Amino acid sequence: xxxxxxxxxxxxxxxxxxxxxxxxxxxxxxxxxxxxxxxxxxxxxxxxxxxxxxxxxxxxxxxxxxxxxxxxxxxxxxxxxxxxxxxxxxxxxxxxxxxxxxxxxxxxxxxxxxxxxxxxxxxxxxxxxxxxxxxxxxxxxxxxxxxxxxxxxxxxxxxxxxxxxxxxxxxxxxxxxxxxxxxxxxxxxxxxxxxxxxxxxxxxxxxxxxxxxxxxxxxxxxxxxxxxxxx
Amino acid sequence: xxxxxxxxxxxxxxxxxxxxxxxxxxxxxxxxxxxxxxxxxxxxxxxxxxxxxxxxxxxxxxxxxxxxxxxxxxxxxxxxxxxxxxxxxxxxxxxxxxxxxxxxxxxxxxxxxxxxxxxxxxxxxxxxxxxxxxxxxxxxxxxxxxxxxxxxxxxxxxxxxxxxxxxxxxxxxxxxxxxxxxxxxxxxxxxxxxxxxxxxxxxxxxxxxxxxxxxxxxxxxxxxxxxxxxxxxxxxxxxxxxxxxxxxxxxxxxxxxxxxxxxxxxxxxxxxxxxxxxxxxxxxxxxxxxxxxxxxxxxxxxxxxxxxxxxxxxxxxxxxxxxxxxxxxxxxxxxxxxxxxxxxxxxxxxxxxxxxxxxxxxxxxxxxxxxxxxxxxxxxxxxxxxxxxxxxxxxxxxxxxxxxxxxxxxxxxxxxxxxxxxxxxxxxxxxxxxxxxxxxxxxxxxxxxxxxxxxxxxxxxxxxxxxxxxxxxxxxxxxxxxxxxxxxxxxxxxxxxxxxxxxxxxxxxxxxxxxxxxxxxxxxxxxxxxxxxxxxxxxxxxxxxxxxxxxxxxxxxxxxxxxxxxxxxxxxxxxxxxxxxxxxxxxxxxxxxxxxxxxxxxxxxxxxxxxxxx
Numbered sequence: 025x026x027x028x029x030x031x032x033x034x035x036x037x038x039x040x041x042x043x044x045x046x047x048x049x050x051x052x053x054x055x056x057x058x059x060x061x062x063x064x065x066x067x068x069x070x071x072x073x074x075x076x077x078x079x080x081x082x083x084x085x086x087x088x089x090x091x092x093x094x095x096x097x098x099x100x101x102x103x104x105x106x107x108x109x110x111x112x113x114x115x116x117x118x119x120x121x122x123x124x125x126x127x128x129x130x131x132x133x134x135x136x137x138x139x140x141x142x143x144x145x146x147x148x149x150x151x152x153x154x155x156x157x158x159x160x161x162x163x164x165x166x167x168x169x170x171x172x173x174x175x176x177x178x179x180x181x182x183x184x185x186x187x188x189x190x191x192x193x194x195x196x197x198x199x200x201x202x203x204x205x206x207x208x209x210x211x212x213x214x215x216x217x218x219x220x221x222x223x224x225x226x227x228x229x230x231x232x233x234x235x236x237x238x239x240x241x242x243x244x245x246x247x248x249x250x251x252x253x254x255x
Numbered sequence: 256x257x258x259x260x261x262x263x264x265x266x267x268x269x270x271x272x273x274x275x276x277x278x279x280x281x282x283x284x285x286x287x288x289x290x291x292x293x294x295x296x297x298x299x300x301x302x303x304x305x306x307x308x309x310x311x312x313x314x315x316x317x318x319x320x321x322x323x324x325x326x327x328x329x330x331x332x333x334x335x336x337x338x339x340x341x342x343x344x345x346x347x348x349x350x351x352x353x354x355x356x357x358x359x360x361x362x363x364x365x366x367x368x369x370x371x372x373x374x375x376x377x378x379x380x381x382x383x384x385x386x387x388x389x390x391x392x393x394x395x396x397x398x399x400x401x402x403x404x405x406x407x408x409x410x411x412x413x414x415x416x417x418x419x420x421x422x423x424x425x426x427x428x429x430x431x432x433x434x435x436x437x438x439x440x441x442x443x444x445x446x447x448x449x450x451x452x453x454x455x456x457x458x459x460x461x462x463x464x465x466x467x468x469x470x471x472x473x474x475x476x477x478x479x480x481x482x483x484x485x486x487x488x489x490x491x492x493x494x495x496x497x498x499x500x501x502x503x504x505x506x507x508x509x510x511x512x513x514x515x516x517x518x519x520x521x522x523x524x525x526x527x528x529x530x531x532x533x534x535x536x537x538x539x540x541x542x543x544x545x546x547x548x549x550x551x552x553x554x555x556x557x558x559x560x561x562x563x564x565x566x567x568x569x570x571x572x573x574x575x576x577x578x579x580x581x582x583x584x585x586x587x588x589x590x591x592x593x594x595x596x597x598x599x600x601x602x603x604x605x606x607x608x609x610x611x612x613x614x615x616x617x618x619x620x621x622x623x624x625x626x627x628x629x630x631x632x633x634x635x636x637x638x639x640x641x642x643x644x645x646x647x648x649x650x651x652x653x654x655x656x657x658x659x660x661x662x663x664x665x666x667x668x669x670x671x672x673x674x675x676x677x678x679x680x681x682x683x684x685x686x687x688x689x690x691x692x693x694x695x696x697x698x699x700x701x702x703x704x705x706x707x708x709x710x711x712x713x714x715x716x717x718x719x720x721x722x723x724x725x726x727x728x729x730x731x732x733x734x735x736x737x738x739x740x741x742x743x744x745x746x747x748x749x750x751x752x753x754x755x756x757x758x759x760x761x762x763x764x765x766x767x768x769x770x771x772x773x774x775x776x777x778x779x780x781x782x783x784x785x786x787x788x789x790x791x792x793x794x795x796x797x798x799x800x801x802x803x804x805x806x807x808x809x810x811x812x813x814x815x816x817x818x819x820x821x822x823x824x825x826x827x828x829x830x831x832x833x834x835x836x837x838x839x840x841x842x843x844x845x846x847x848x849x850x851x852x853x854x855x856x857x858x859x860x861x862x863x864x865x866x867x868x869x
Contacts, residue, residue, distance in 0.1 A: 035617065059425075088583055166838075
């Protein structure tokens with residue numbers, strides 16, 4: 025069975041590392057991983073997003089609209105921007121702290137961050153809001169925002185990997201001098217909602233019913249059988 | 256073999272190393288940059304890697320290596336190929352001995368480029384065969400095939416990934432270093448009838464090239480150009496596609512829905528494969544990004560062989576003429592083409608209407624020294640008639656409000672010429688040409704010589720942040736470091752300018768605001784060609800020693816700092832008047848401290864920065 029993720033935020037917030045950590049966790053389980061990153065001009069404070077597709081059956085590295093199981097948003101406005109990618113029953117983990125665009129600071133455009141959060145609250149059933157200012161205060165730095173959010177995604181149960189798996193990925197990918205900070209950041213949101221998550225990636229045998237329903241909604245394969253005579 | 260999670264560009268680099276590449280050169284440009292960086296990181300003994308001064312130099316260095324029998328790779332983005340096209344066009348007539356792959360990254364969208372040019376079309380123009388990979392794994396395999404192909408046909412070849420391949424990631428199997436090809440190059444063998452281009456050689460080799468390309472068209476390498484058959488022979492429609500679009504098509508249609516052609520070598524166009532694909536079809540949809548290359552190729556094949564197959568795609572309005580394709584867009588086009596009337600494919604329920612989204616174009620980073628340079632020039636020239644010719648690099652972002660100090664931007668180094676042309680037409684305009692340090696070396700110097708020689712009136716402003724910042728901090732001739740890890744003598748921008756003959760060459764710290772403003776005023780009023788070098792390291796390469804704070808008791812809410820500087824770290828407090836500083840972004844550059852009329856901001860430190868070498 026496949027899981028599609030979107031990580032989005034503002035250039036410079038560290039979405040790429042978070043995406044690499046999830047990919048590393050998936051690799052450790054020998055799952056197929058495809059991904060796409062925003063690299064280039066947008067990294068200078070523009071909107072950026074990572075697409076991540078884990079498990080068999082994906083072709084494109086980009087998650088199609090309406091197919092993301094989880095959106096990890098580093099910024100409320102960016103969460104709303106990427107919401108069309110979310111599945112009807114998908115989850116969103118979102119940092120509550122807005123990043124004001126320069127054009128809004130100088131009064132040329134408007135940005136109402138509260139409206140973004142309200143929109144998420146009224147439209148996303150499985151929503152986890154993360155007070156990253158509070159997390160930064162407890163960590164003593166705002167530098168590990170990406171891993172704080174990853175920890176929240178683990179705790180929400182929607183990521184499909186447990187704390188130990190992400191911790192192993194952090195140990196593999198993060199330089200030694202930042203290791204302690206990142207391990208602390210991973211657990212700062214708690215691990216209380218300890219879902220049984222391994223089921224997300226179980227092999228073919230036990231995935232038939234849910235994956236077929238998903239497939240029926242999103243793919244042409246079942247339609248093709250119905251439509252074939254009209255071709 | 257072992258498995259790695261690799262970016263497409265990393266996979267291409269490892270593929271080149273596995274193929275025994277000896278010389279790798281290029282010029283940075285999104286989305287191509289990581290190929291050369293990965294070669295530098297993962298190369299073994301005996302592999303030379305360099306950031307050349309520009310793409311033309313890189314192409315020539317690679318050609319020389321290939322003349323000597325070494326395998327050579329040259330990397331660039333699509334607009335870089337324009338710079339390198341002079342050596343390339345002739346090189347195809349000369350040919351190579353060692354395999355030579357020209358990696359050109361195309362950028363549908365465009366996401367980080369000036370143009371949506373298609374290197375497949377350039378392949379046709381230059382007569383150079385082109386490989387077009389559809390995935391990270393295929394890019395890894397294809398570059399190895401490309402080296403063999405290049406040697407077999409004694410021609411340079413293109414490998415042309417697009418952004419979604421370059422910056423796509425996939426877990427793939429790659430060779431261990433002990434499985435890499437090992438070969439000792441023969442060396443350069445003197446033969447002026449082979450290596451010296453003259454009209455007689457050109458006309459002879461032109462004929463041979465046409466003959467070779469025609470014969471490649473008739474070969475059918477099924478690993479490059481493959482056909483997936485339809486399950487139901489009654490379906491007389493087919494889809495032809497390439498590159499990442501092959502993934503979009505597969506994602507949308509189950510295997511066997513209709514006949515599919517994936518073109519992996521669009522030039523020379525695979526005529527034999529195309530005839531096999533077209534046989535028995537009534538209609539074909541070509542799903543392509545950038546130019547309608549396959550669509551034109553199939554239309555030509557139908558005309559040549561008198562086939563009655565309707566070819567659709569961009570030219571018939573079935574696929575958008577510009578921009579990047581997506582799975583959703585391709586699905587909709589396929590559903591319409593195949594009469595799958597219910598367009599349910601990826602037809603997610605429309606999400607409820609969202610509140611107005613923040614407009615978030617890229618901006619100069621908080622603390623970027625370019626902001627200080629631009630603001631100094633703008634302040635010095637207040638009330639005067641000016642032209643600010645911009646160029647390619649981070650400093651193109653000086654165009655955004657509130658700075659608005661980039662009136663033109665065309666291509667690498669062009670601002671210096673544009674400023675001269677505007678001044679010729681409007682001599683009462685004070686003309687500035689802004690250029691970055693890497694761009695100055697790449698293609699700025701000739702423009703300055705042109706201005707000096709032809710007696711123009713121009714202020715050159717070199718924004719020297721000691722790196723190639725936009726593409727991810729590559730070294731260049733002014734940094735004193737090479738990709739081989741050597742520390743070398745720096746090329747001095749000031750000495751180059753003085754050697755041209757410029758009498759006024761002023762070096763300034765842009766973060767010293769008042770000194771910068773008065774120096775700009777003085778220099779701008781001099782006649783002739785003169786230069787200001789604003790030198791301050793890129794903030795991404797430095798460690799901020801302190802951060803600035805606003806004292807709310809002193810801040811009068813005039814809005815000068817927020818409204819005039821456009822720094823992402825400066826925002827208005829909830830009351831909408833007083834300024835506050837986002838400490839997660841502030842680098843303590845002190846520009847806002849110097850601009851504040853009531854000295855309400857303090858705490859930064861513009862001097863004690865420590866440069867981090869990549």
